[in-house]
Amino acid sequence: MNHGILASLACDPHHSRGRRFPEDSCGNRGPRTVFQRDRDRIIHSVAFRRLRHKTQVFIAPDGDHFRVRLTHSLEVAQIGRTVARALGLNEDLTEALCLAHDIGHPPFGHAGEDVMHRIMANAGGFDHNAHCLHILAQLESPYPGFDGLNLSWEMLEGLAKHNGPVRSPNWALAAIDAAFPLELGQWPSLEAQIAALADDIAYDNHDMDDGLRAGLISLEELAEVPFVAANLARIRQRLPDLGRDRLIAELVRDQIGLMVNDLIETTIQQVTDAGVTSADEVRAAGRMLAGFSDEMAKAERSLKSFLYQRLYRHKDVMAVSERAAGALDELFRAYLAHPERMPSEWVATLPTSEPARTRHICDFMAGMTDRYALSRYRDWIGPIDMPAGV
Template identity: 60%
Template sequence: MDCAPYASDPATSRGREFPEDRGDVRGPRSAFQRDRDRVIHSISFRRLRHKTQVFVAPDGDHYRVRLTHSLECAQIGRTVARALRLDEDLTEALCLAHDIGHPPFGHAGEAALSAATEKQGGFDHNAQTLRTLMRLDSPYCSHDGLNLSWEVLEGLAKHNGPVTEPGWALAELDAAFPMDLAEFSSLESQVSALSDDIAYDNHDIDDGLRAGFLHLDDLLTLDFVADQWRAVEARFPNALRERQLRELVRGQIGLMVNDLIQNTRENLEGVDSIDDVRSAGMPLARFSLEMAEQERKLKAFMYDRLYYHPEQINTSERARDVVARLYAAYDQSPADLADGWREALPENQPERARYISDFIAGMTDRYAIQECARIYDKVPEGLRNV
């Protein structure tokens, strides 16, 4: 497919941090296709299958985890990118990689690491994504990291928009391979960020309903959801309730995707290059004002009814305790670190704290639970609420 003039072009990529011998390129792939494939084949991507999305270490096979969320995000991202004539491979790579820096137990684990390393600069999962891909996940003989293209790295760095005050991790990486942090990112990056929102806004509803933490009557207090539900009932009046609920979620995703495509197309009128995108002074890929307001209300509802549900808060507190105890154990007794990690533990701060954070951030939920049980001779309780 021919891409639009405002799309990112792999043929004019700003390159990679470490030069590569083009003689060993495997297959006829563009730079962005190779980036996507490197992410998919990485250890850090595989670990996402056992990392929290909403529910901590869920027993149920049907609940989403970071891996399935990332795949769903990528599907939405490719759909939008194709409609807008953007580079689908770059969009997909960004969607697949955007959550790689999450520690075990999601935001609960991040809060624990942030508190433990506050005096050493703290912990940020988005910066940790870059740190993991550029330094920690290193399968190649010639360089550290996956050596992804500049466009992937800058898109991940600006997942939440331009960065004017980067933390220590992102600042270090930017000094080594400048990513123009204060500028707006590519349209592919902007689309990947909104695809993330669309995916978790709606799929978290699906999981919340399945777990019994959310109830349809409460959801219907939102006009956006109520309109979709009435349409589902009118179209499928005799369908089972469970199927109607799945249709509700699908319908909302479709509505948000179509709104994003239409509004972005209108914003792109007169935009002739990627330089125009970066200098626009605002993101050009965005919802309409009406949809943005509906999405804001939906997010507020989800925080109130699901993310801050009493059972979720209780489980999150237990998860934070596990991560805090692991950090304390490794700091006080380096022998508890895994082989290959204990030998290189720095003596001085802040390197020591950041090194321990790297180790913990790479853990899955279940490995963190196992490690805590091994070190403290007691299996942590209350870490599964579904």
């Protein structure tokens, strides 16, 4: 197989559609392409650093070996870059998209997002993907000449549309699109499509690993999933004396490898069938061109379904999530009533009219890490019973 077969479809940094705000070339900052600069701006951002204390599966885990949003993002980037290299796509753009994709998550994962959306109902709602763009295009502002990180058009459109065209953007994404149109009705680049699937591969397998490590699911239960059962059988046949911990590690590696190889082969076939010859034709193709085979897609859905039923909705996980969500709800409403308790820099820029006032407080709340939110709750409202390292 020619591993550079899709190179003509890659986003070319030398033909980028540019940045919203033109920048002078700074020769003293190294010979980097526009997509390499995007990646580095993400890595050096405060928002990226905060991911180390944001929920992946377990809220505020004390266990050093459980994943958080930061480690998950790094694992997604490794998978995404591997696939991009095999296909001849732009590795730097793919990596940057993978690293940034979860930056918009509030504290306490999806439970926290539900709270934010509910309280923001009369102010335009809350969506973590749109908030990711809001952070990167406006809130994170370390540069003297403009707000935001001033990322490339390809980076912003990939983050906005990595799950496909956006027909009804919320207020945050609509504002960004109005200022720097991202062609929201079209599909994104192949790099963005690969980043989305790398996310699925990573969290399917690594959440499974964390669930096993926490003792919330067992290998015997996992064997109810045909895809997992077949992989376990092959490993046990090949390595009959392997201990449990190494068996699990081998299972995770094997499944990631199978899914990655399937993604590469299927994407090549689907792109070939579509007859596209450029990145712009990929966007105009009218459908997603990266993907799994029908068999692998079915296997992936079955594993995801198992994890939702047995891990994400496990009674112990749900109990902590509900407690955390209740605390976040109280804390958000307390800040709405007393915004003067926000840090001084947030108070100084608090709008006086709605919905801008509520959205400003939401921006502050969404930036909180799990542990900061719990700390503010305990300092201001009262004790909260949160088991350590669930």
